[in-house]
């Protein structure tokens with residue numbers, strides 16, 4: 001039995017679902033029947049022998065990793081395996097990765113590590129070389145369409161969403177079923193037709209950043225309040241008696257730590273939302289390029305055929321390539337912590353030029 005596995009695949013390819021199914025198979029007495037209590041618990045994320053790790057901030061720190069390594073080393077509750085399913089393992093800081101490496105180098109006999117990351121290269125070679133690699137591919141448009149149709153989405157809508165999401169099932173489902181998400185995407189795709197002068201470019205940048213912030217705020221509010229509430233309760237707020245004052249002092253520290261984590265998560269959610277918008281834009285210009293070159297490929301925005309043709313006729317392939325490169329550069333700058341508005345302004349100016 002290999003003690004460390006690395007599931008890779010682009011976002012939406014279902015790498016953590018695959019890892020979870022594998023965990024269920026390892027723990028199930030019938031090899032992963034999908035019906036027994038054990039399989040149900042793994043699917044629901046409540047199995048006592050599966051530690052689910054999902055970094056929700058910008059990075060996963062060394063302290064968290066050390067705690068995890070300790071927990072992972074404990075004996076399994078039900079006697080088979082102790083499984084750590086580590087989503088987005090690429091978000092480990094360097095020190096965290098070192099702590100993780102030690103655990104993988106000298107694994108406890110009953111512990112199995114399932115790491116998930118977009119690409120194998122996202123992890124340090126030292127870790128990668130000790131893992132057995134499971135590579136998932138991006139599903140084709142037809143496959144994503146079929147899944148959505150089975151879930152009751154009308155065929156036309158399913159196909160449009162599948163094309164727009166470029167193989168990302170979760171995103172396709174969102175676009176097909178959530179009016180607000182579809183509206184936001186449409187708003188983003190108005191940018192190419194609109195940015196012609198300096199003023200328009202700057203306004204478009206401000207609107208893109210504002211929309212990303214609004215999207216992440218909506219999620220953040222939903223997540224933050226219950227967490228703060230749970231923490232307060234855990235530290236006995238509202239009760240009285242001996243020891244409560246001490247507990248509350250400890251609670252203040254924990255609350256600060258929670259707020260730090262929430263802030264980091266909010267930053268990441270905004271960044272993710274902005275990145276989705278940038279990928280939508282890149283897909284749009286890729287369509288423009290395909291039209292300019294007369295390439296017979298699936299267009300992500302085939303419903304916007306007329307617009308695409310207009311834009312394709314108004315510029316040359318070299319302009320389009322330059323614009324796509326500007327988008328990719330902007331994504332890199334955001335990933336490297338550039339101020340979002342500045343980076344996006346630079347982008348929309350490049351799109352206008």
Ligand SMILES: [Zn+2]
Nearest residue numbers: 028033036039
């Ligand atoms: Zn089972």
